[in-house]
Amino acid sequence: MFPKLLKAQRLARRAVSLLHRFQSTLVIAEHTNEAVSPITLNAITAAKRLGGDVSCLVAGTNCEKVAQELSKVQGVVKVLVSQHDAYKGFLPEELTPLILAAQKQFNYTHICAGASAFGKNLLPRVAAKLDVAPVSDIIEIKSPDTFVRTIYAGNALCTVKCDEKIKVFSVRGTSFEAASISGGSATVEKVPAASPAGQSEWIEQKLTKSDRPELTSAKVVVSGGRGLKSGENFKLLYELADKLHAAVGASRAAVDAGFVPNDMQVGQTGKIVAPELYIAVGISGAIQHLAGMKDSKTIVAINKDPEAPIFQVADYGLVADLFKVVPELTAALKK
Amino acid sequence: MAAAGLRAMVGVKRVIDYAVKVRVKPDKTGVVTDGVKHSMNPFCEIAVEEAVRLKEKKLVSEVVAVSCGPQQCQETIRTALAMGADRGLHVEVPAKDYESLSPFQVSKILAALAKKEGIGLLLLGKQAIDDDCNQTGQMTAAFLDWPQGTFASQVTLDGDWLKVEREVDGGLETVRLKLPAVVTADLRLNEPRYATLPNIMKAKKKKIEVVKPSDLGVELTSRVKIVSVEDPPQRKAGVKVETVEDLVAKLKEIGRI
Numbered sequence: 001m002f003p004k005l006l007k008a009q010r011l012a013r014r015a016v017s018l019l020h021r022f023q024s025t026l027v028i029a030e031h032t033n034e035a036v037s038p039i040t041l042n043a044i045t046a047a048k049r050l051g052g053d054v055s056c057l058v059a060g061t062n063c064e065k066v067a068q069e070l071s072k073v074q075g076v077v078k079v080l081v082s083q084h085d086a087y088k089g090f091l092p093e094e095l096t097p098l099i100l101a102a103q104k105q106f107n108y109t110h111i112c113a114g115a116s117a118f119g120k121n122l123l124p125r126v127a128a129k130l131d132v133a134p135v136s137d138i139i140e141i142k143s144p145d146t147f148v149r150t151i152y153a154g155n156a157l158c159t160v161k162c163d164e165k166i167k168v169f170s171v172r173g174t175s176f177e178a179a180s181i182s183g184g185s186a187t188v189e190k191v192p193a194a195s196p197a198g199q200s201e202w203i204e205q206k207l208t209k210s211d212r213p214e215l216t217s218a219k220v221v222v223s224g225g226r227g228l229k230s231g232e233n234f235k236l237l238y239e240l241a242d243k244l245h246a247a248v249g250a251s252r253a254a255v256d257a258g259f260v261p262n263d264m265q266v267g268q269t270g271k272i273v274a275p276e277l278y279i280a281v282g283i284s285g286a287i288q289h290l291a292g293m294k295d296s297k298t299i300v301a302i303n304k305d306p307e308a309p310i311f312q313v314a315d316y317g318l319v320a321d322l323f324k325v326v327p328e329l330t331a332a333l334k335k
Numbered sequence: 336m337a338a339a340g341l342r343a344m345v346g347v348k349r350v351i352d353y354a355v356k357v358r359v360k361p362d363k364t365g366v367v368t369d370g371v372k373h374s375m376n377p378f379c380e381i382a383v384e385e386a387v388r389l390k391e392k393k394l395v396s397e398v399v400a401v402s403c404g405p406q407q408c409q410e411t412i413r414t415a416l417a418m419g420a421d422r423g424l425h426v427e428v429p430a431k432d433y434e435s436l437s438p439f440q441v442s443k444i445l446a447a448l449a450k451k452e453g454i455g456l457l458l459l460g461k462q463a464i465d466d467d468c469n470q471t472g473q474m475t476a477a478f479l480d481w482p483q484g485t486f487a488s489q490v491t492l493d494g495d496w497l498k499v500e501r502e503v504d505g506g507l508e509t510v511r512l513k514l515p516a517v518v519t520a521d522l523r524l525n526e527p528r529y530a531t532l533p534n535i536m537k538a539k540k541k542k543i544e545v546v547k548p549s550d551l552g553v554e555l556t557s558r559v560k561i562v563s564v565e566d567p568p569q570r571k572a573g574v575k576v577e578t579v580e581d582l583v584a585k586l587k588e589i590g591r592i
Binding site for chain 1: 353357359378442469476481482486488501502503506508509523557558560563564566571573576577579580582583585586589
């Protein structure tokens with residue numbers, strides 16, 4: 001009886017591993033033509049969780065360096081490269097036909113990317129062309145067809161089972177570790193570019209220049225809200241951030257008031273961060289802001305209103321005037 | 336397509352009001368919606384405002400507001416009409432089917448309507464604040480084979496082309512799209528107007544046509560099923576510190592600085 005049961009278990013396990021072997025995932029690499037974007041490494045970790053082969057697609061105007069970088073990432077078996085001038089600006093109208101062609105050739109069971117502005121723009125278009133419903137911004141993979149994601153600004157966790165023939169999903173970067181950038185040995189294969197769609201044209205970009213770490217991957221984030229009162233006062237936060245090697249974020253109120261550019265917004269509709277330390281300064285803690293930072297390991301709140309909702313999620317709260325205590329904090333860190 | 340004859344369609348969704356703290360149902364099938372305040376999704380309001388502004392600049396000839404869902408969606412359409420949309424389309428989906436209605440089906444409905452109504456510009460919000468999917472605009476563009484300008488913070492019509500400034504991770508970028516096109520609105524696109532009482536009264540006289548998904552040849556079956564909806568893990572209550580020294584000491588103690 002007992003050995004029989006064990007045998008059945010073994011068989012079941014083998015069936016599962018067999019199933020896993022049939023999984024193959026294509027990760028759409030996000031990059032700058034110079035370097036791989038960090039969120040791609042988080043997406044690769046999620047892809048590895050599925051148990052099958054992981055391939056990466058690099059499309060752009062200049063791919064060689066990025067393809068080399070990705071071929072060394074642990075867990076990637078194949079890097080597909082397509083270089084063409086039509087991929088300037090990574091327009092979804094141009095990238096989608098390329099991904100469809102790769103899908104036709106290699107029959108992936110899963111296609112994914114990081115849930116960044118790039119991934120969110122591109123993947124639903126790909127899914128629709130494949131006539132499947134995509135799954136956005138997943139935070140956990142329970143099995144190759146079952147994913148967890150948040151809804152209602154992170155106030156509920158929704159587990160979904162996707163019975164589509166191809167699972168198309170975007171990955172929340174902060175929910176998966178970055179894959180190691182060494183130890184891999186993927187083959188690099190060129191794929192032909194699709195013929196240009198010509199419906200859209202990339203004109204220019206205006207990027208916010210900063211020496212500070214990138215917001216979504218920083219270990220420490222210092223954020224300011226309406227309480228800062230002006231854009232000039234944000235310099236208090238920059239000084240504090242420099243002491244902590246932190247990135248600087250903002251609430252919607254601070255962005256709307258014009259204190260800082262909108263790519264610094266943390267929240268449901270801005271960026272989602274989960275640093276080791278998040279310091280919220282002059283931020284009340286509206287539902288929409290909490291959605292973007294409540295998975296931070298340690299949260300510190302500095303606010304003069306003891307009733308501010310931010311104190312309900314803060315590990316350490318300081319009820320005080322930020323104009324007094326932020327310079328004090330900066331000075332204390334100098335020692 | 337001559338700009339003077341450009342017809343715009345705006346998708347609007349009825350969602351739980353953004354200020355409401357949602358409650359998960361004890362049976363884990365979803366969140367409590369009965370008796371909870373609902374309003375137009377904030378991003379949809381921005382899309383409506385943009386369409387109405389384009390009409391006021393005489394760049395768009397007509398603005399059609401469309402919503403998919405149960406009877407109550409007509410209130411949401413009325414709001415869009417009071418803001419300045421010309422007429423409404425209610426794609427009636429019974430409450431039972433509405434629970435499993437996802438961007439996939441909505442996109443197919445919108446694509447079918449856009450073709451039927453001869454639409455040249457489809458404006459949507461970038462995401463609904465309930466499902467947080469951020470998919471419908473992109474998928475509708477794909478079904479129509481139109482270009483897409485997502486997360487738009489500025490839209491400029493230029494003959495047969497549309498210039499869209501987009502909010503991307505590192506800042507802003509500008510793209511040019513050949514009409515017809517789909518645009519999804521980000522928060523910074525505009526500041527939606529309040530509907531005035533006379534306009535609310537006028538909106539009552541505007542027409543809302545009711546159609547069924549089957550009239551448009553759209554199947555509502557879904558291959559993505561909700562297994563469960565649960566509360567997220569709660570954070571442990573923290574402590575208040577009295578001084579900056581205390582704060583620094585505590586953070587050092589746990590190795591955060």
